[in-house]
Amino acid sequence: MPERMKSGLELHDVHISLGERELVAIDVKIPPGEVLTLMGPSGSGKSSLLSYICGTLSETFSVTGRVVLDGMPLDGVPPQDRHVGILFQDDLLFPHLSVGGNLAFALSSKVRGRANRRARVEAALVSAEMEGFYDRDPATLSGGQRARVALMRVLLSEPCALLLDEPFSKLDSGLRSQIRSFVFDLCRKNSLPTLMVTHDPEDAEAAAGRVIALD
Template structure:
């Protein structure tokens, strides 16, 4: 987990995250395309802030050192919009003023082409997660599991090079949780994305099927 020779995947090089000068997380790792690294720790351990650092959203009260490299490209000093990293949160955060289909179309890159092409991609995404015909619905009318599936597809439609998961299954009931996380990991592997999952749930780590980095007691 110290990096690869071919430059693919997500690499964290000597990353140290601090709050008030106190180290919270220290990590070096390499996540291969199509694989999942799980970071486990209790609430307040800095797990979510590590994802924020990778994605370019670290709050100003935190400081970080080290490098973030994705497919050979150093992201460390790039603005968030130039990193091409997908981040899924604990809550789906769908745009309430947009329909389900509009939420999905919003994420499709301009390079995809015309509006009709973007609509077609969004409709296919709905079909891929078993929600054909839901495009005109208000996101607020969907169940938690449905909203999470839409949030996942919105993230993937943006064509990220890596996927960061901030406990996106925690608000779901047990049955939906198993269903949605299976879907997330399957699609990420199909798209050959390196995935970093942070969680405090052992079942999430087991389902991810990859290596697990457990924060030491003095890191929490």
């Protein structure tokens, strides 16, 4: 299979409605490495847009428009084949797996061999400044460490785009700034077109990209 060209995430005239009420109307292109912020109050359709991009939006919503990722339309593509990663406000780590097990879960089956898979995970832990945490129980981690593991797990799945769904809202103010920088730096380093939804103006300011407000 040829390598995908990195042209970014494109939302072509996307309109999402619930009944007679239009929630989202957006037409935008997010190039590789940019973090675009979508701001709006609860119920404004932010999370619905992310679900649509992921391919998991309920059929109770009506949608027009299309999503294109690296030149490939995503219409009709199963969620697991879209190469879209998403990071939620809850870290959703598996409590029955070690830190290393949580990260290895995201690796493609194409990464073969126990030693090779372990090496990939160890390298991710080094990137997250968590060297030596492979065998740790997730329950023993701090909030910031859990957030880092959650992000590295998403990145190990090798997404072509990243969605951020209020990922910093449950962190205390001091930790929030640190984890924001960590996330945004990795988005740019990995040339990921990134769409963040938030209601926090400080998130948007830290992202240092374009901001779109939903009414």
